Amino acid sequence: MSEPESTAFDIKAFLAQLPHLPGVYRHIDATDEVLYVGKARDLKKRVSSYFQKTPSSPRIGHMVARVVRIEVTVTRSEAEALILENNLIKTLRPRYNILFRDDKSYPYLMLSGHVAPRIAYYRGSTQKKGQFFGPYPSAWAVRETIQILQKVFRLRTCEDTVYANRSRPCLLHQIGRCSAPCVDEISPQDYAADAQRAARFLNGETQEIMGDIERRMQAAAEALEFEQAAMLRDQMGALAKVLHQQTMEDSDQSDTDVIAVASSGGKVCVNLAMVRGGRHLGDRAFFPTHADGDSGSEVIEVFIAQHYVDHPLPAVIVGSHVLPDAELIDLLAESKSTKCRFISRPQGVRRAWLEQATRNAEMALGSALLESGARSARTLALAEALELDTDPAALEALHIECFDISHTAGEATQASCVVYTHHAMQPSMYRRYNIAGITPGDDYAAMRQVLTRRFGKVADGEAIMPGLVLIDGGKGQVEIARQVFAELGLNTDVLVGVAKGDRRKVGLETLIFPDDRAPLVLGESSAALMLIAQIRDEAHRFAITGMRAKRAKARNVSRLEDIDGVGAKRRQRLLARFGGFSGVANASIEDLASVEGISPELAERIYFSLR
Structure with missing residues (x-):
């Protein structure tokens, strides 16, 4: 119509x-x-x-x-x-629909229908002969499971043609990863039983299998079949180790998908974690397009609708957000002729699964934001938010510097300058400034000193002028920066202060300007603010590491100075011989005494003074 x-x-x-x-x-x-x-x-x-x-x-x-x-x-x-x-x-692919790109089929683990079943990685239709377990979120997850089955149940992985033409056991048998049914090192009945136990393990019957192996081991020991008992003991130990490593084990062993949504910087990530037979198999991250401004509930609803039309529907879906349309799951279950329930407030182990999936979504999103396309988009967003030149060439050349002050109660004050250009941080261009001659703890004086030193060179024509200068601080620090720039005859329009928000939470910062422009709050969903926060945090990290190194050096030297008998010359010889204070602190009494001017008694005094 x-x-x-x-x-x-x-x-x-x-x-x-x-x-x-x-x-x-x-x-x-x-x-x-x-x-x-x-x-x-x-x-x-x-x-x-x-x-x-x-x-x-x-x-x-x-x-x-x-x-x-x-x-x-x-x-x-x-x-x-x-x-x-x-x-x-x-x-x-309409431009206003949230779109998930998921063209690849998911891999399965296959237990073939051969008389001596083979375990193998499989991708494709599951209608052929054999048993299929999965789907798995990645090829890596399948191969990891295959390694577990090799260690515990010693099932073969070779092609049927190789199996049919072997005359002696392969290397996998020699290293205990295959029971070699190809050359009758194990009876067909026993191998088939191991294959059946592997299938039960994949279906989550781990405790039953453990009990079965223990009973067989005891029976073998009572029958004085000690080699068989030792083999079963090793098998039980390998299975126990796997179960210990699998910290997220579900008591009801329902097939479960865990879906977590994370958003930041104008980008959204949906992380899908898969649990099959009670075992957490791993996860996969999806990055939808056209999802800007949509809530987590809307994104998760669209993902579920698009994803499960083409993929198997698990018994349980755990989600990080409530579904706007609660009947969506019923519709999908109806179309698949199965049953499924959706949980948005899980408890117990499922809550742990959701927390892990959320962390993985945030990590994947963080990595994606660092990719070149996302970086250039964030630079554009920043230029638009601050009304800078948005020409692609200008964005590529946009040079941003950020300044921060760090000290411990006024001790070892350092200033840092980090640089962002070409859509990326440029560590080779970072600079640290030792601050001296000020009242300890006076951040305003420290900011004045570093800006005067850095931009005095710009005023003298010895350095370039950045397109944007970020100051980690509020109105006070911005006013100091404005004064310095005015005294040097520089354009103050490039100055922007980054004032921390409530509880110092990223996304709540306020941008402060040196002129009559009103403070700007971009909000935690702003790609521009996320870029500013990244640059600011990098300046903070760089300042803190420099300050701590300077403080440690000063404190360590003073510790040597406090030792009676260690003057300037002896201190210099000690530091030169052992390559610094840590070398001196780790040296033995004999090593210390080998330094010119250090007697055995003084060496002993140094040794115990530093411990």
Whole structure:
């Protein structure tokens, strides 16, 4: 159903004729591009909701403003609409839909249908002969499981053609990773039993298998079959080690997927962790497009809808956010003819799974933000937020310096200067400044000194002027910077202070300017602020490490000075001989006494004074 092209689009008339039935709708612009595809339990209510006075989000508002035509397709059920919606999204890739790219099939572990079953990595249809376990989130997870099965159950991994033509055991048998059924080192019945135990292990029956191995070991010992008993003992030990390493074991052993959403800097990551047979198999990170400004609940709902149309639905899904549409899981289960439940507030081990998945999502997101594309996008966001030149060449050359002061109660004061340019931090351009001649703990005086030293060279034409100068601090530090720049005749417009927010939480900072511009709060979802916070944190880290090294050096030298009999010359000889204070502290009495001017008595005094 669509509005005829020969007449202007009358939204009221179109909405009036829509049925109260399930289906799929498509928003289309003047160039016939499909902007958005959605499903609805009730087409009339859902499509009408887009044309209310207040759009649900800025992104939807922009999209609705471009709509000139709407097409709908009625389906027999909402479950059928869900499948059609996802097929259209993957085919059309509309610019206003959240899109997850997941073209690869997931790998499985296969236990072949051979008379002597083989364990192997497998990707493809699971309709062929054999047993399939998974899916696994990555090839690495499959291969790790194969190594476990080799250690514990000694199953073969060789191709059937190799197996059929062997005349002697291979290297895997010699290192205890295969029982060599190919040359009858184990009977077919015993090998088949081991293969069956491996299948039970993959299905989560670990404790039952452990008890079975223990009973067999005791029976072998009572029958005086000590070699067999020793082999079973080693097998039980290997299995116990695996179970000990698998700290996240589920008591009910339901197949579970754990989905965590993290967002930062205008980018979103969805981390999917898989638990099969009670074993945590690992995870995979997804980075959707067109997800800017969407809540975690909206992102997780779209992920579930798109992902499980093409992949198996587990018995349990644990999510980091509540689903806006609670019936989505029921629709998916209906389409798969299975059962599934969604948990957003898990307890026990599932809570630990969700916490780990969330940490992994945050780590993956952090790594992605450091990639070149994300870096350039954040530089652009920063330039737009501060009204700098957004030309690509200007962004590439944008030179940012950030200054921070660090000390311990006024001791060993140091200032740091870190540099960001070409969309990346430039460690080779970092500088530290030792601050002297000020009242200990006077951060304003320290900031004045470092800025005067650094930008005095700019005023003299000996150094370049950055495009942006960040000052770690609030109004006081920014005012000091403004005064220094004014005294040197430099442009103060490049100065921006970064004042810490409540509880020093990243994302709550306020940007302070030296002129009459109002303070700017960008918010924790701002890519520009995330870049500023990264640069500021790097300046802080660089300042602290330098201050601690300077403080330790000063304190260590003073410790030598405090030892009676160790003057300037002897101290210099000791430090030169042992390469610094740590070498002196670790030297023996005999080593210390070997230094010119250090008697055995003085060596003993030094030795015990430093311990």
